[in-house]
Amino acid sequence: xxxxxxxxxxxxxxxxxxxxxxxxxxxxxxxxxxxxxxxxxxxxxxxxxxxxxxxxxxxxxxxxxxxxxxxxxxxxxxxxxxxxxxxxxxxxxxxxxxxxxxxxxxxxxxxxxxxxxxxxxxxxxxxxxxxxxxxxxxxxxxxxxxxxxxxxxxxxxxxxxxxxxxxxxxxxxxxxxxxxxxxxxxxxxxxxxxxxxxxxxxxxxxxxxxxxxxxxxxxxxxxxxxxxxxxxxxxxxxxxxxxxxxxxxxxxxxxxxxxxxxxxxxxxxxxxxxxxxxxxxxxxxxxxxxxxxxxxxxxxxxxxxxxxxxxxxxxxxxxxxxxxxxxxxxxxxxxxxxxxxxxxxx
Ligand code: NAD
Ligand code: WQD
Numbered sequence: 001x002x003x004x005x006x007x008x009x010x011x012x013x014x015x016x017x018x019x020x021x022x023x024x025x026x027x028x029x030x031x032x033x034x035x036x037x038x039x040x041x042x043x044x045x046x047x048x049x050x051x052x053x054x055x056x057x058x059x060x061x062x063x064x065x066x067x068x069x070x071x072x073x074x075x076x077x078x079x080x081x082x083x084x085x086x087x088x089x090x091x092x093x094x095x096x097x098x099x100x101x102x103x104x105x106x107x108x109x110x111x112x113x114x115x116x117x118x119x120x121x122x123x124x125x126x127x128x129x130x131x132x133x134x135x136x137x138x139x140x141x142x143x144x145x146x147x148x149x150x151x152x153x154x155x156x157x158x159x160x161x162x163x164x165x166x167x168x169x170x171x172x173x174x175x176x177x178x179x180x181x182x183x184x185x186x187x188x189x190x191x192x193x194x195x196x197x198x199x200x201x202x203x204x205x206x207x208x209x210x211x212x213x214x215x216x217x218x219x220x221x222x223x224x225x226x227x228x229x230x231x232x233x234x235x236x237x238x239x240x241x242x243x244x245x246x247x248x249x250x251x252x253x254x255x256x257x258x259x260x261x262x263x264x265x266x267x268x269x270x271x272x273x274x275x276x277x278x279x280x281x282x283x284x285x286x287x288x289x290x291x292x293x294x295x296x297x298x299x300x301x302x303x304x305x306x307x308x309x310x311x312x313x314x315x316x317x318x319x320x321x322x323x324x325x326x327x328x329x330x331x332x333x334x335x336x337x338x339x340x341x342x343x344x345x346x
Contacts (some may be wrong), residue, residue, distance in 0.1 A: 132158050233302060266306070
């Protein structure tokens with residue numbers, strides 16, 4: 001019998017790519033999303049990309065905090081495991097509206113865990129983030145580094161991680177994997193699904209993509225006086241398809257009887273600077289990106305990249321794509337969908 005996986009936030013950037021990989025892997029996918037930062041067009045496109053497997057996708061627009069609706073969904077569908085992506089993720093907005101973030105992310109997670117417990121579904125993969133490390137004193141970051149999140153969004157992640165640990169400690173039937181992603185970028189190689197944030201993008205790649213298609217005049221480089229190879233910030237960018245594969249690996253790991261509540265970094269283990277990413281994107285797109293050099297973005301750090309040893313060893317997973325692949329697929333998505341999911345069909 002094919003396993004059924006509930007994917008919360010499955011219409012979003014990472015969720016949509018993961019749902020596609022799940023379908024290709026022979027799973028049934030049940031997606032819930034309130035479409036707060038996404039479009040149901042993503043769901044339709046995932047269905048189409050999945051071909052015959054597309055029939056194994058069921059979508060319901062729902063806020064995760066709507067407990068009666070979630071209870072009903074669990075009662076109607078036999079859900080074997082949950083991948084929990086749904087959450088708000090804009091760092092700057094979280095500093096202006098902390099209660100919005102704590103309410104959405106924490107109440108959402110607690111509601112989900114309560115409903116899962118009621119229905120005896122105790123297998124969970126949760127989207128945590130490298131943001132839990134804050135700005136580490138050294139790199140690569142291992143999973144043992146202390147938690148030092150520095151903004152309300154970031155703090156929702158260690159809070160939820162701890163709730164998961166406490167829950168698993170109280171009832172060993174729970175199997176939980178916490179995945180700490182570094183900087184997810186790129187898009188599905190088809191160019192049919194990708195990241196389409198509402199409003200002004202906060203992150204480097206989606207902002208640069210909008211400059212490349214003429215939606216914004218220039219990219220601001222935040223700081224060129226860091227002690228890095230070229231003075232700009234260094235991060236561990238990871239292709240979203242590699243990330244999606246990491247979730248399939250985590251899901252498989254849940255059947256390991258030794259798993260309790262375990263945390264894994266998902267990154268490439270390599271750092272790239274802002275200027276290196278811009279150069280790779282210019283090469284992939286053939287577009288010159290106009291730049292404005294500016295001061296450091298408040299709250300930004302210098303250099304972060306992952307130790308990937310634990311995920312490689314225990315999940316048998318390793319990122320395959322490099323920066324060139326990420327930029328090629330980012331551009332393919334941008335070029336085919338200059339206005340994201342609002343672009344005319346191609
Ligand atoms: P996204 O915004 O594209 O996807 C999140 C989805 O959750 C959206 O479709 C949104 O509509 C939905 N959602 C939010 N609150 C909801 C609620 N209360 N009920 C139902 N649906 C809700 O973001 P993403 O980049 O795909 O991120 C997915 C997860 O990964 C998030 O938890 C995020 O914190 C985490 N993460 C993201 C990054 C990143 O840089 N993209 C890095 C580390 C961790
Ligand atoms: C990358 C680099 C910027 C935009 C954020 C969250 C983190 C995680 C991933 C969810 C930095 C520079 C950026 C721009 C720039 N999300 N930059 N001009 O800050 O590493 O991480 O997303 O968990 O929590 O904080 O990613 O893409 O914003 O920045 O120069 O317009 O690009 O200064 O060096 P970041 P980012």
